[in-house]
Amino acid sequence: MPRPTGDVEAFEAHASDADLDDLRARLAAARLPEAETVHGSAPGRRRWEQGVPLADLVDVVDYWRTGYDWRSFEEHINRIGQFRTTIDGLRIHFLHRRSARADATPLILTHGWPGSIAEFTDVVEELADPEDAGAPAFHVVVPSLPGFGYSDKPATTGWGTEKIAAAWVELMGRLGYAKFLAHGGDWGGVITTVLAGRFPAHVLGIHSTLAQAPPGLTTDGLTAVEREWTEETRDFWLHRAAYAKQQATRPQTIGYSLVDSPVGLLAWILDKFAEWSDTEDSPFERISRDRILDDVTLYWLTGTGASAARIYYESHNSLDPGLRVDVPSAISMYPRDIEKCPRPWARERYRRIVRWRSPEAGGHFPSLEVPGHFVTDLREGLAAVLAADR
Template identity: 50%
Template sequence: MSTAVTPFRVETPQADLDDLRERLARTRWPEPATVEGWAQGVPLDYLRDLAAYWRDSYDWRATEARLNALPQFRTEIDGLGIHFLHVRSPHPGAMPLLVSHGWPGSVVEFLEIIELLTDPADPADAFHVVAPSLPGYGYSDKPTGPGWTVERSAAAWAELMARLGYPRYGAHGADWGSFLTGALGALDPAHLAGIHLAMPFALPPQEQVELDERDLAGLAALKEFQASEGGYSIIQATRPQTLGYGLLDSPVAQLAWMVEKYAAWSDHDGDVEKAIGRDRLLDAVTLGWLAGTGASSARMYWESHNRMALAPVPDVPVACSAFPKDARMPRPWCEARFADLRRWTDHEKGGHFPALEQPEVLAEELRAFFRPLREDTR
């Protein structure tokens, strides 16, 4: 197996963009839902308008240029080609920081926050940012066999940081990235200065703990989410291949499947584009469409959704950010899993996609947590 790290550029064939526009023009639309709003899924009028904008106005080349303005690479780890951004700070004392996305995301989520992390007002707060694409996502390879679980992905991330010459580093994650970062804390504590989780998960501890009103409300909301919003995860955890046929063949299917979750999980008053701009939504959807990851990205659920160990993390400093429109686990449960939980922040605004919705807030949270942990990370 080669350990070479090879520069990478996004070079989308024009034929692929032409094909996308032609498919969008030929969309066969269903009738409207029988109720108003989003109760049965994405409203027809909204999706038709968004699809028309995607076809006629959205500029993927601008996003491609933003990606190509950043150093990108690929390297083979455990038999799989992994794509990643590696943006070094101009400040030599910067701390290495590994950031991991989730579903339905990709590394484009981090385009709004990278400069905030690499070149902050105070050079003492600077980070070198490493942002890999999860296996089966973006420009990483699609696994051809089973076994690419959260834990195996975490092991690949540890190897990536070692290969890049970072003996000590910090890590952050949201969604699957949060699970992966937690697994990394259990797997690679000797090399981690600390981990920050935007969506921490933990099981109830063996000893009974007292939960406050906020914790109980979070559990109630999670139960309601599983009942009314959890169908996507059951489908992806059981039949990702069947789902993939539609997502790979129809750009509107890909659009609806992803945008519904951006709308449901972000913090807004009913208009998702107040939380995440229209072009940013389409960045994520277009990358998924062009890379053909409708099935492969869903397989993370098949591999890990009902099998995650949620291993204890006893030896790594941990910080957790709780955003009001995101899943919230009880803090005492997290304290039982993460023995060195040093920081817990209940944010006033934001949802499941903090790097998109609240980049300034997330950047400051990362600076504050890692500030006292920066020794010996260069």
């Protein structure tokens, strides 16, 4: 296997004690609003109709201040292996776990918003060196999107999904991976689609939890379930996507709150983990407080609330209607995700779907909600992708 070039530098995460003390002080001094005015405290998703319930937020803020251990997450990602390299004037941060297996295939995993590399830290090891010798193994690369985490914040416009996809090809090449597999969800799914459509000479195939069909397709011929998917997706964009409109049009305005107030940042992100997860009352039914706070604290310590929001300004509704994907593709539509695309629609863009699955459980964050199933599904999907060209 080729070795990385000299343009790649090792990196270690280490927040200062002063930054962590400042975070705890801000949490202790937080000024909170009164409680929401809907539905009292009865368990259920309706508790969240006005956003994060006060009682839930107070509980998480207290744990964040007195119980959460950021150092544990730092140690974890430092053990995996962190690096940075400069592409088009921007330092790109990434995790890189090289498999010990001689038959391992390079794989890039791309997160979205409000996610981060924290979405994949618990699955990297099993993907790289699986306990089952018969399972496929991967050289795993997990980059932080520009403006997210330890990647640099773009100082000019232009870092949309097309440019990011091109940067990922450059990144993988610097690591010695001229050809590779790709996976993503949310913005990571869009970037994975662009990677496969624009750079088929480099992309062996893809696995995605997001499929975006070309516009203008008819519902004629869809099953009842597929029609329901289209109605749910339409309802989401009509009635539950104010966050996207805000970040696509005025990311700087919301950014002041996200960078200045840890409680504001937590509420903005926790709201999405709650609404988009396959749960009945709280995201903590499936995802631990620690895992969500790993993600939120990474945003806080790197001051990336505003810069991460700008990916919506750069790329919202920008996927080329004419883009087609001809490399083998495996797609999984999790039942409580916010966008679910019917397979007949997906086939109009993804021309070689070699595996299609609709898992029984999971939402927008499957690597955190159902990590065991996610790893199995990803392995099986990528195995089908690799088998398609043999």
